[in-house]
Amino acid sequence: MNIKNIHIGSLIQSKVEEQQISIERISKFLGKMENDVERMYCEKSIDTDTLLKWSKLLKFDFFRFYTGHLILYAPYSRVDNTIKQLDETMVFRKSIYTQEVKDFILEKIRTGTMSANDVIAKYRIPKTTLHKWLKKI
Template sequence: MDFREINIRKLIKTRVEELEIPLERICEYLGNDQQEIQKYYMEKSIDCHLLLKWSKLLEYDFFRVYSQHLILYAPVKRTNIELQSRSNMSYTFRKKLYTSEIIDFVIEQYSSGVMTKRDIIQRYKIPKTTLYKWLVKYHHNKKK
């Protein structure tokens, strides 16, 4: 999956097809007629409340797709106060920051030759040691 361009309507439609959910059930759950449902598939964006309903109906966390995008393309900027307070503290690392989808995406970018290690480190701000550990652990498994 490409986390750069999120096509939520396509993801929803694909999930509906995977689960083979009848259109009547979707209409009843969302409280809309068939034409409204077809309109949802054409919309570029979707209301959060409606996306929550789709997530429940399709048993998939569509919000995670947006979270993945934020982790990869909009890293949190640190303020000067936060940086100063961190210099006085010992470092604490968040081990579960990256999900398996992000790791797979980054490994795929490297494996396919789209990006080099340096490109990945610079663009996504992934620590060098973390990337190298992923390549050893996951790149080897992908070859099998």
């Protein structure tokens, strides 16, 4: 799984194969012709309404790949964590990292592709957070 370059069609196809769901059932659920379903497997991106239907059918959150990508490649700054509503300010102090993101980062460290300091610098993950992850492995 390449979290930097997401090809959602192939991810969906692998989940379909894993769960052994028939093309007829998929076609009926999505309201699409079978050849349209097959074409979706080749698509790099899919509209969100269709992706939501796939997520429901396969009981898997495909949006999580995009969330993971955002956490790694477009990390929030302190300003981004602030939401203003009618002269009130809400600050979100804690980022939520999915298990896929944690696995991706820990794999980089395990294989020696990146050091812990490289990860902290590149992805702006707090040092204490990364060390907690490393203690658990």
